[in-house]
Amino acid sequence: MTDVKTIAAALDAESAAITSVEPEEWRLVRTGRHGDNAGSYGQYFGTYDIAAGMLRDYTGYTLYPLVRMARSGKYTAAEMAQLFTEFDPAYSHYLGYSGLRKLGDFAERLREAFPVASIEDIATGLAALNRYANRLNAWNHHYFPWDLGEQFRYDSVPPEDRSYFDLSRIPSEAIGDAWIRMSWEPLGISVKVQLATFRNPELCRDVLEAAPFRVPQSHAMVTGKSIYAWTPILSTAPVAWREVIREAPFGRVRFSQNTGQKIIVQYGPTTEDLLAPVLGQIAVEDLGQIERLGAAVWESNYTSKDVIWLTVERL
Missing domain, CATH: 2.40.100.20 (Cyclophilin)
Structure with missing residues (x-):
């Protein structure tokens, strides 16, 4: 079993690599070419849309609170390992199935390594996973087809208050x-x-x-x-x-x-x-x-x- 520091270093290397280049995995997800054919009746927008929303929730409302908890000094290593095991799989398994296999694999490796890790190493591993998932989310937000929403516009919008400027x-x-x-x-x-x-x-x-x-x-x-x-x-x-x-x-x-x-x-x-x-x-x-x-x-x-x-x- 690989130790947490080694996994964290690999995650940070992946994060650095996709800061200036869209990750290939996400490009395949958003273009329907990741290979699992997830999506009922041959369409993949539903898969793409759900994965995009789940990735946002995973990064900001699950991983980040876990990082804060691990850094707080209020929880033991065993408690944090158990919390990650409880909260993570619903996200990382589904996102892996949706095409983000590296993310799913990294999360699984951390779940396996955390039970014998120190609280400091667990905090390091969670932070590295959060940084990596944030990078994925940045590209997700940029390339999502927001203009599909042109058909969903309010009947009227108040004029802009130019005094604001x-x-x-x-x-x-x-x-x-x-x-x-x-x-x-x-x-x-x-x-x-x-x-x-x-x-x-x-x-x-x-x-x-x-x-x-x-x-x-x-x-x-x-x-x-x-x-x-x-x-x-x-x-x-x-x-x-x-x-x-x-x-x-x-x-x-x-x-x-x-x-x-x-x-x-x-x-x-x-x-x-x-x-x-x-x-x-x-x-x-x-x-x-x-x-x-x-x-x-x-x-x-x-x-x-x-x-x-x-x-x-x-x-």
Whole structure:
């Protein structure tokens, strides 16, 4: 039986390999060529749709809470091994059957290795599996055929409140003493972001330590004018400052630990009433670019599927 550290290292190598290239397994799933013929009456959209939703739930609402629990110091190795055995198979078996065989195999190897592993090694293995599944989810979100939803439109939509973009409404106080640059290619757009180091120092530290990194950029499908990108980070940092998404100012930058370790830019009005951790604020002088950015990302994610790349680096 392979030890957990070896499995985790292999997972991290796979994650690195698919950060800039769509994994072959997912391409075969979304094109109906993975070979198992899963899907009743010869269609595979049902299989693809269910696998896409299950992958999202698996990464954000099962693996990530398990990582937090394993890192918390409140649970024994035996307890975490049992929890993983209880929660994981329903996801990893089905996703493996749906074509994500590497994911299923890695999860099975961890289930076999965890009963004799330390709590530290279990935390390492869970984090590596979560990072890998997050990378799969990033490509899943980009290539999903969202434009099939054109037939499901509201009868009417209120006009956009353009006062939202009034720069005088953006809080002027300093929120931190560190900055990052976010750049998008091939758009040639670059902005400076003041990090919220005064109120969310640990979260900001995790982002700074991970930089630089380059990942595919995606667009929210529910929230409104918001773009996000799955990062290679796996932060369980405490968060003191959260705000309601729909009340956030123009150019707010957030970081969602719970939904895939996503770095998020709000470029216009949103509707979601959930609380989200604040990572920073785009410099006022750079805000003139981000409506164009958001529109380009929407086109990329919803219709064209041309990849837009986000690079995050320290300043």
